[in-house]
Amino acid sequence: MMKIAMGNDHSAIELKNIIREFVEEKGYEVIDFGTNSTESCDYPVYGEKVGRAVASGEADLGIVICGTGVGISLAANKVKGVRACVCSEPYSARLSRMHNNSNVLAFGARVVGSELAKMITEEWLNAEFEGGRHERRVNMLMEIENR
Template sequence: MKIAIGSDHVGIELKPTIIEYLEELGHQVTDFGPFSAERTDYPVYGKKVAQEVASKNFDLGVLICGTGVGISISANKVHGIRAVVCSEPYSAKLSRQHNNTNILAFGSRVIGSELAKMIVKEWLDAEFEGERHGKRIEMIAEIEEENQ
C-alpha cells in the first residue's frame, strides 16, 4: 500500500520509527513533513496528508502530534476523510472494520513506539466489514455532503 505520513514538531521524533516499521511491513511511505523539530502547526500537516488520501494519491494516511487529537480533527475537515485517533489497538482495528477509517492518528506524548507499532499493525490488518457498517458510512457521507 501507499501510505502518506505527517506530524507536527511534537510527533517528529516518533515518525521515523513508524516510517521504518511501515516499510518493514512492505508499504511504500511518503513523508509530508515537517522535516525539523522547529515549532510548527499540526493543521498544516493534517491537511496535507488528508488531501493526498482524499485525492486517492495514497491508500491510507498516518498522522502524529502530541495527542493525535488536533491533527485528526484537522484531517477530518477534508471531504472524504475518516480519521481516527487511537491510543490502543482494539479501537484502531474496529475503526477499520466498522468505520472504514482511512487515516490513523496517535499522540507521541500519549503512547510509546512499541504501542504505536501495535496500533498501526492492527489498523492495517483489519478490513472493512461492509454490510450494516456500509449503510452507516453512507449516512456519514450524506452528512458530509449536506454540510459542504
C-alpha cells in the same frame, strides 16, 4: 504497492520516523508530508496534506501524529472523504477500520510509546472494512459530509 501518507508536527518527529520504518518494513511505500524540524509548527498544515493525499488517491491510507493525535486528526477530517480516527490502543484501531472504514489513523506522540504505536498501526493496517450494517452507517457519515 500500497502507499501510506504520513504527516506530523514538531512533537512527533521521532515517533513518525519509527512508525515510518515499521510501515516500510511491512512492504508499504511511505509518502512523508511531515516536518523534520523540531521548531514549533502548525499541525493543521500536515493533517490537511495527508488528508488531501488520501482523498485524492495519491495515497491509499494515511497516518498522522501530533502531541495527542487530536488536533492533527481534526485537520485531516476537515478534508472531504477522510475518516480519521484517534487511537491510543490496538482494539479501537482495528474496529475503526472494520466498522468505520477509517482511512487515516492518528495517535499522539505524547500519549503512546513507540511499541504501542507499532501495535496500533499493525492492527489498523491489517484490518479490513466489514461492510454490511457498517456500510449503511459509513454512507450516513458521507451524507452528513455532503450536506
